[in-house]
Amino acid sequence: MTKTWYPVIDYLLCTECGTCVSKCPHGVYDTTKAPSPVVKDPEACIEHCHGCGNRCPAGAITYVGEDTGWTPPNGSPEVAQSGCSCANSDSSDKKALVEYLYLDLQTCDRCIGTDNVLDEVMMVITPGLQLAGYKVEYNKIKIATEELAKKFKFLSSPTIRVNGQDVCVSVKENSCGCCSDISGTDVDCRVFEYNGESYEVPPKEMLAEAILKTVFGPEESGCSCGAYQLPENLKRFFDGKNSKCSCGGNCC
Ligand code: SF4
Ligand code: SF4
Numbered sequence: 730m731t732k733t734w735y736p737v738i739d740y741l742l743c744t745e746c747g748t749c750v751s752k753c754p755h756g757v758y759d760t761t762k763a764p765s766p767v768v769k770d771p772e773a774c775i776e777h778c779h780g781c782g783n784r785c786p787a788g789a790i791t792y793v794g795e796d797t798g799w800t801p802p803n804g805s806p807e808v809a810q811s812g813c814s815c816a817n818s819d820s821s822d823k824k825a826l827v828e829y830l831y832l833d834l835q836t837c838d839r840c841i842g843t844d845n846v847l848d849e850v851m852m853v854i855t856p857g858l859q860l861a862g863y864k865v866e867y868n869k870i871k872i873a874t875e876e877l878a879k880k881f882k883f884l885s886s887p888t889i890r891v892n893g894q895d896v897c898v899s900v901k902e903n904s905c906g907c908c909s910d911i912s913g914t915d916v917d918c919r920v921f922e923y924n925g926e927s928y929e930v931p932p933k934e935m936l937a938e939a940i941l942k943t944v945f946g947p948e949e950s951g952c953s954c955g956a957y958q959l960p961e962n963l964k965r966f967f968d969g970k971n972s973k974c975s976c977g978g979n980c981c
């Protein structure tokens with residue numbers, strides 16, 4: 730049977746960073762051609778996985794068979810323009826918009842761990858949501874600068890929003906060694922509270938429950954559209970990061 734789900738690369742957009750080749754755990758890409766992305770085994774690609782597309786910084790990956798409403802996160806005009814998913818959501822639509830906002834996916838164990846857990850959860854629940862008639866969109870947004878933090882009303886890293894609502898009801902944080910190293914200053918990051926325990930990387934069941942409850946539950950007003958002030962903790966992070974690197978926060 731011909732495979733109907735596999736990645737397609739737009740080589741005009743691709744910057745040959747090699748991320749997709751190195752991150753796919755299923756051998757879809759030809760690693761001998763890295764960093765160029767060459768799809769060598771489309772049969773091995775997992776139906777409805779967007780793992781490489783979600784990581785591609787150029788928005789260069791789409792999928793044959795795409796029927797989820799997903800768009801490349803780094804090429805999504807919807808995300809780029811608004812900063813708040815509430816402005817984009819139409820309550821008359823059956824839509825599940827999941828957004829992952831983070832500071833760093835190179836060094837920070839907490840962001841990387843949460844990213845991996847969220848990928849797994851989305852891979853499992855997306856078919857069920859689609860079966861229930863929901864259009865599923867999953868975007869990842871790197872909060873690389875203070876300006877982006879303000880634009881997305883970012884309160885704590887990492888943040889997971891479902892249809893604009895933070896899956897955590899409040900911000901709880903503890904010291905984050907990785908982000909402290911990145912910025913050269915003391916920085917706190919998010920801890921996730923679930924069933925009386927605190928987790929630096931949320932358990933799968935917590936995220937699955939939070940996402941499904943938000944999608945299927947009554948609409949709440951916990952969106953990120955309200956007044957916003959950059960938390961002192963994040964200001965310290967960006968100031969520290971910028972003082973360590975002249976890129977203005979864009980390369981690191
Ligand atoms: S969609 Fe998933 S399985 Fe398919 S190539 Fe990308 S990372 Fe690999
Ligand atoms: S992740 Fe995107 S930009 Fe990087 S090599 Fe793959 S397709 Fe090209």
